[in-house]
Amino acid sequence: MIDTKILKNITVLYAEDELIIQEGITETLNLFEINVICVKNGQEGLSVFKSSDKKIDLILTDIKMPKLDGIGMIEKIREIDKDIPIIITTAHQETSFLMDSIELNISAYVLKPIDIYKLEASLIKAIEAKVLREELIEKNKRLEIEIQKNEEKQQIIETQSRFAAMGEMINMIAHQWRQPLSSIGTASYNLKYKLLSGKFNLETQEGRVEQANFFTNKLDEIEFYVQNLTTTIDDFRNFFKTxxxxxxxxxxxxxxxxxxxxxxxxxxxxxxxxxxxxxxxxxxxxxxxxxxxxxxxxxxxxxxxxxxxxxxxxxxxxxxxxxxxxxxxxxxxxxxxxxxxxxxxxxxxxxxxxxxxxxxxxxxxxxxxxxxxxxxxxxxxxxxxxxxxxxxxxxxx
Missing domain, CATH: 3.30.565.10 (Histidine kinase-like ATPase, C-terminal domain)
Structure with a gap:
């Protein structure tokens, strides 16, 4: 069974130039707890649609009206809102009206004299489609927000992972540098000790050669360890390239x-x-x-x-x-x-x-x-x- 509660408190813009029909349909719509804004022709309907401070959920309109007929009003409204549900009421059954209705995305077509039960069913069907569309749009918005949150969360995790890896790298650099730095320190100390202690007899050719060989060997050692440190840095730097x-x-x-x-x-x-x-x-x-x-x-x-x-x-x-x-x-x-x-x-x-x-x-x-x-x-x-x-x-x- 169709739930009529979906019609409760919706706002309908109703365009009808025959006052008796307008009053009768409006009274019936009020029984469904529908808010009705009544206009006498398409021109007035278009003006109200553009200026109303109330959200209009559905348009119910006759076709044959003075100043601007229903089709003309719908064409103008469709330039503003392509999706609002529209139901046409008319005493005419010309094929041309039906074709125009299809092109203008009309939700339903109700013949006069209006069958209230058919009108109610048409209203529910039109509003259900609108509600489902709005729910889908809202769900898509929430989904986009969740996707954005997940992307942001992913970026945070990636950043955390990068920092964690950096911490591991720093620990390994420190570990790998201890031995070369210790060796550089030892070589430097030996150079200083030999230089200051006067261990080499620089007055003889043999002593000068011995000192030169000693210093050359120690400086070669230092150069080797420096190269080792440089290679280590290059390895780690390459790892962190993005x-x-x-x-x-x-x-x-x-x-x-x-x-x-x-x-x-x-x-x-x-x-x-x-x-x-x-x-x-x-x-x-x-x-x-x-x-x-x-x-x-x-x-x-x-x-x-x-x-x-x-x-x-x-x-x-x-x-x-x-x-x-x-x-x-x-x-x-x-x-x-x-x-x-x-x-x-x-x-x-x-x-x-x-x-x-x-x-x-x-x-x-x-x-x-x-x-x-x-x-x-x-x-x-x-x-x-x-x-x-x-x-x-x-x-x-």
């Missing part, structure tokens, strides 16, 4: 870039690294982003080893070609993840190490990079002694 350019490369290249950054850190924590590169396929990738993914996974494994004090810690990285792509498996023997958590480890802000200040965005960003930016796949499976992360990337994206 260039979004596809590189056609084997997957071995970003893995090697990752190891330039993290391998010394793994070695210093006695973590064995086993590499098995079998893949030869070239794929289109954002190299820095894929490097970011590998660093996230390897750092998670390292943190887990240290947290659990794992003996004989081991990470294996295997690559192999698959149809139209490559598969990378990164395995560690640091214990698995609870089965209930396997499906949610890639969700934003989920972390198994919150007590250790885990951000819970590293794996989420890895999923975004692999699945959204590269149309690939990333997932994890528990193994007997640990967990394996699988990354699948395709040759053409």
């Amino acid at each position: 260039d979004k350019v596809f590189v056609n490369s084997t997957i071995e290249n970003p893995i090697k870039n990752t190891l330039k950054i993290i391998q010394k850190d793994l070695q210093s924590n006695n973590i064995e690294l086993i590499l098995d590169f079998e893949s030869q396929n070239k794929i289109n990738i954002f190299e820095n982003e894929i490097t970011h993914v590998f660093i996230n996974i390897l750092k998670n494994a390292q943190d887990k080893f240290l947290d659990k004090e794992i003996k004989n810690a081991k990470i294996e990285i295997k690559t192999q070609d698959i149809e139209n792509g490559v598969q990378i498996e990164i395995y560690d023997n640091g214990g698995g993840i609870a089965e209930d958590d396997l499906d949610i480890i890639f969700e934003p802000y989920f972390s198994t190490k919150k007590e250790k200040n885990g951000t819970g965005i590293g794996l989420y960003m890895s999923k975004v990079i692999v699945e959204k930016n590269h149309q690939g796949k990333i997932f994890a499976k528990n193994t007997k002694e640990g967990i394996s992360f699988f990354i699948i990337l395709y040759c053409m994206i």
